[in-house]
Amino acid sequence: MTNMIRAEVITIGDEILFGQITDTNTQWIGTELTNIGIRVTRKSSVGDQADAILQIFHEAHQRADVIIITGGLGPTKDDITKKTLCTYFGVGMVRNAEALALVTSFFEKRGRAMTDLNRAQADLPANALYIQNDWGTAPGMWFEHDKRIYVSLPGVPFEMKHLMSNRILPKLREHFKTPVIKHKMIRTVGIGESFLAERIEAWEDALPESIKLAYLPSFGGVKLRLTTTGNDEATLDQQLADQVEKVLPLIEKNVFGFDEDELEVVVGRLLQERNLTLGIAESCTGGFVSSQITKIPGSSAYFWGSVVSYSNVVKVNQLGVDPSTLDQFGAVSEETVRQMAEGVRKALGTNVGIATSGIAGPDGGTPDKPVGTIWIACSTEQRTVARLLRLGQYRDQNIQLTSTYVLNMLREELLSMNAEV
Amino acid sequence: MTNMIRAEVITIGDEILFGQITDTNTQWIGTELTNIGIRVTRKSSVGDQADAILQIFHEAHQRADVIIITGGLGPTKDDITKKTLCTYFGVGMVRNAEALALVTSFFEKRGRAMTDLNRAQADLPANALYIQNDWGTAPGMWFEHDKRIYVSLPGVPFEMKHLMSNRILPKLREHFKTPVIKHKMIRTVGIGESFLAERIEAWEDALPESIKLAYLPSFGGVKLRLTTTGNDEATLDQQLADQVEKVLPLIEKNVFGFDEDELEVVVGRLLQERNLTLGIAESCTGGFVSSQITKIPGSSAYFWGSVVSYSNVVKVNQLGVDPSTLDQFGAVSEETVRQMAEGVRKALGTNVGIATSGIAGPDGGTPDKPVGTIWIACSTEQRTVARLLRLGQYRDQNIQLTSTYVLNMLREELLSMNAEV
Known part of the structure; x- marks a missing residue:
């Protein structure tokens, strides 16, 4: 020091x-x-x-x-x-x-x-x-x-x-002539802080004194930050890279990127690599997922557009959701969210569609479907998958978490497509 | 103290x-x-x-x-x-x-x-x-x-x-038995800090010692915060109310609300009071305006939905923008943004439509239409108005400012409708 x-x-x-x-x-x-x-x-x-x-x-x-x-x-x-x-x-x-x-x-x-x-x-x-x-x-x-x-x-x-x-x-x-501080950030999604810590405990205990580890939890993900200080940038980078190489196999499925990688950037990269276009159908997230995608410069290369369908009229007319599905299962249901994801693909003419429908809160919950009940879906040319999220009471958090989860679902689907090719 | x-x-x-x-x-x-x-x-x-x-x-x-x-x-x-x-x-x-x-x-x-x-x-x-x-x-x-x-x-x-x-x-x-600190916040939009200060200078100079004034600039608006401290809540509230009453006539057109009022809440209130529904067509803002509207609990009472039309295909198919308008004037033009605002009203069946189309940056600018060139529009059953914004180079800022300006345009249109009734 x-x-x-x-x-x-x-x-x-x-x-x-x-x-x-x-x-x-x-x-x-x-x-x-x-x-x-x-x-x-x-x-x-x-x-x-x-x-x-x-x-x-x-x-x-x-x-x-x-x-x-x-x-x-x-x-x-x-x-x-x-x-x-x-x-x-x-x-x-x-x-x-x-x-x-x-x-x-x-x-x-x-x-x-x-x-x-x-x-x-x-x-x-x-x-x-x-x-x-x-x-x-x-x-x-x-x-x-x-x-x-x-x-x-x-x-x-x-x-x-x-x-x-x-x-x-x-x-x-x-x-100033300053020593160099180097960081390497490993970004994970879908695993809690203490479970991550257990998973990598042996590796963490074996870390050399010169490398410091921090867990930075945020919505739907935990960042692992490795830090080291010294004089030679290349040496420090190598030290960090060696540790990343050791820890990666332990948590591979949960790592979506490094350093400044945001989930929406990673997803954009995967879409571009596969030459695919994206459309989004948002109900409970109300435009938030789209705004996450479009805050990335150059996103127009793969993002064509969205339909925010707050009202059921919009779900039916713009997304082609079957009115009888809405009657029978409700707007917050697996059946509806699947039709939304498939519908936005067709309506906008994109290769991939993702969709959200749920009760963000604070009102609108029922005993059957309490606040935080949210369905997400992803539809590609190969298949449509859907998943139920059971989130909490807070509107902002529910919107942000749903966005993270649906983008991670998209990421996983894009990676699986790659494997199948 | x-x-x-x-x-x-x-x-x-x-x-x-x-x-x-x-x-x-x-x-x-x-x-x-x-x-x-x-x-x-x-x-x-x-x-x-x-x-x-x-x-x-x-x-x-x-x-x-x-x-x-x-x-x-x-x-x-x-x-x-x-x-x-x-x-x-x-x-x-x-x-x-x-x-x-x-x-x-x-x-x-x-x-x-x-x-x-x-x-x-x-x-x-x-x-x-x-x-x-x-x-x-x-x-x-x-x-x-x-x-x-x-x-x-x-x-x-x-x-x-x-x-x-x-x-x-x-x-x-x-x-603790604490003295009471009371604040009153006056929220303005569309006027810069120093112009606001000039406008209210005489009032500010005449403020009693016990009342403190602060200017809090933020995107597209300045908050004026009045603060006073004492023991009796009602007396303090009255002191603040007296000052608000004095300053308000000087800046009336720029005041959209008080305290925690957000522009999107005020707009929602105006829509509800008039029993009107809102649809949004977003190009350069990419869903951000919609997410601002829908972060407010209960917004489903007046907000029906949005079309985020990043691609021109979506502008034509979902919003009914005339392809020849796009050819002749481009996506970033008064003609297109008017058709978007009118088109989203028709497509979604809402009373009011607002629209944004511009070059958020950092890329996509031309000598004619540099980054920051953004059109906004508001269409009601009575008329459609459009306005050109000349903003800066930063994508995030351009998106946020455009959102503020288009919501303020909507606020002004709703207020003018009231006056005409």
Whole structure:
């Protein structure tokens, strides 16, 4: 652990503490710093009060080499990060000509009048290195102070990401000579954390000291993260690859990918490799499965479309579900979900169809079919399979889990097709 | 600020620092504590190292009355919260009979064999008050130590939420007599932060000292949050209501709701009030708009379904878009998006149809129609309106913003229908 560069990430804003916005910034920053071998050792959020901000600055100074600060740079009066940085560094505020020119051109381009509040966004603490923000009017700032690096960035996620990716990360890489931290993530689906742990116990116990294992459970899957630190990237990669090779045979059926692989990306790859197109019929998932598929750039190569059939009229007219099936078995039934999966294939003209129909909750449950009763199906040119899920009470979770399970069903069907060819 | 109860929220886990999971827990906890008048003054994340965990425990002890700790309670070896709590409190570990019975019945019900790792989940620090977790095998724990309350909860969001809602929040309310913090949130759409600030500047300057204003920008909208603290809930509510009444006329057209109102909830309410049904035709948003609508419980009362028409074949066959329109103007055009909105109304038999068609990116842009060129439309029984959005380069953002804008277009159309009746 010699020469390890330690970073702390600080977010400023009452809205974070009071739970009124979702903080996605610190996760992203954590990933990016980790990738360049800087170890995040603490994340903190404090409110828009100068004393709380000064306190965390002083604390972070004791512990870290790099302090990344986001938030509190807006044009409005509740944003006090710049003023507090001035107090902390013992400097005054100076209007920065370059920053002012950028703010001015930002407003000119949009044909809008500039206000004094906007102009004040070009005021920076005197010791700041101005870091240009191409996406907004709040500036980025870089400070070197008492052997530490302080970076202040706007809290708006895409502005922060742009500044970090294009300006700050390269500067940090240049400034520090860092040891390398390498991770390998094994992504599993359909097996619980403790069962996974039992399955790989002997392997885990035999892991060398230098490799750390973490179990990261999420909806419908557990990620296994292997981490190692050293100087030579190739050696570290090899160490990780050796361990992956050992553990894989123990859990092969449950592994759908590695590292950043998402299930929807893996499924897309399998469809493309087989030159197959996909259509989706969604009832209880209400468009969520489709939005998971289409958040992947390039998904139009294999995804043709979906029918979200919340009403039975849509199930009958758009998907060709037999009204007598609905009468006899109900919308949440094996018979209906099979007809939906087969129907969407025919209606849209795709090779493969998947379908969901169930009771997501919180209402609509019956003694026979309680909330969480959900049918999923996958129809290919060879066969149609269906499965009953018995999930919980929470609507959001039921929708997300159903999406994971139906995409995993699709993955398994695509793999089995491969085997049959 | 006398008698204010201060809370700190601590999350434990390398996966949070390294950015490998999204932390949604602390946002939720922040909201819940705020709602019972406990002020969250710091949030921190530390890794799975005993020294880092002990350090943040000692720090939080100096500053807070309540310390809520999540994570690090899993059955696997990287989870060390319980062991570290023992060290911190200077106590040993004791197997809790009640906890063991719960773990045992949890596995019996599921017909699974229990492992030693599972059994060890019933081991608690000797000074812990055991708090039963009905949703998983990791226990909740409550500690009273040196006039502070420490609460340790599993990191799995639904287990944590269940324990907080049903066990911990009531205990905290009982334990502390807290002053009341009241918030009022005004939710706007279609106006930028600095323009909003200019519009309400005189009102903001005249706000009494006791009321705090914050601007919370998010996709396509800005939330205005008013906060006040005191002892009498009714008085505080009245103070906030008085200010809302003053500011509302300045920004009336941009306000779509208050507090927890989401745009999709407001739209649903408007549809129900008018007894209208909705159908959606989505191209570039790929199901996202539908999933926003259907994440609202009870949306089946007004939402009938959607057609996600990624391929032109689906636009023609399912939505009745004229092939010659696609040839002449392209899929991303006013003509096509109007036919999509009108077509989905007809195909699904709904009163209202909305549609999106554009280039979400990162690929598919042309000099004529760069990435971010997106058409939206809304068709009612009275008329069809369409609008061109010129958005940015980022796929996720383009999808989210388009969803906000098309739902706001629907809101405006529904309101204008009301005016015409």
